[in-house]
Amino acid sequence: MGLFQKLSLLIGSVRKKQVNVLVVGLNNSGKSTVINHFKNDEEKVAEIVPTVGFNIERFQSHGRYRNLWEHYYKDCHGIIFVIDSSDRLRLVVVKEELDLMLQHPAICTKRLPILFFANKMDCKESLSTVKIAAALGLDKIMDKPWHISASNAVTGEGLQEGVEWLTQQIRELLTNN
Numbered sequence: 001m002g003l004f005q006k007l008s009l010l011i012g013s014v015r016k017k018q019v020n021v022l023v024v025g026l027n028n029s030g031k032s033t034v035i036n037h038f039k040n041d042e043e044k045v046a047e048i049v050p051t052v053g054f055n056i057e058r059f060q061s062h063g064r065y066r067n068l069w070e071h072y073y074k075d076c077h078g079i080i081f082v083i084d085s086s087d088r089l090r091l092v093v094v095k096e097e098l099d100l101m102l103q104h105p106a107i108c109t110k111r112l113p114i115l116f117f118a119n120k121m122d123c124k125e126s127l128s129t130v131k132i133a134a135a136l137g138l139d140k141i142m143d144k145p146w147h148i149s150a151s152n153a154v155t156g157e158g159l160q161e162g163v164e165w166l167t168q169q170i171r172e173l174l175t176n177n
Ligand SMILES: Nc1nc2c(ncn2[C@@H]2O[C@H](COP(=O)(O)OP(=O)(O)OP(=O)(O)O)[C@@H](O)[C@H]2O)c(=O)[nH]1
Pocket: 025, 026, 027, 028, 029, 030, 031, 032, 033, 034, 060, 119, 120, 121, 122, 123, 151, 152, 153, 154, 155
């Protein structure tokens, strides 16, 4: 069973409701590659469970478009934050963007689960999930469930573990509301 199918079935069994997951991250982090991985499964799902929708939207994390964020944040059930683990130089920029996102009025009041993909784990210079979590100060996120998974979006390695975690979180969120 494909990742997307599994996620849809699990969530769909709780409530037949559209689930929106937002995929964010700096340019070149691997967002489109992650999304494409889901898209292959989407076609299979359409035939099997047509009543369960799953939208993955993405936008570039550019300051210029920050006023659009609220629109995307408003209806989302979870966030996938993609990080290029091999891009050490821009890790400070990732932290800035993350902090801005967490401070956003549409985000800071919600108990939205955030899945971090420490992507490009196959690259020689890539940092471990522990080092990335420390650099981003993830341990300071107390009011939202979060999880970090190492991934290789090209081969799909690590995506399943992360998505399973996110599925469980969204399921709990939908059950409790
Ligand atoms: N080695 C390696 N390359 C990856 C991985 N994920 C993505 N890439 C490559 O990184 C480049 C950027 O990936 P995209 O998915 O286009 O990144 P993006 O975040 O959508 O970038 P923008 O659309 O510019 O914001 C592409 O050449 C991908 O093939 C990975 O896990 N490992």
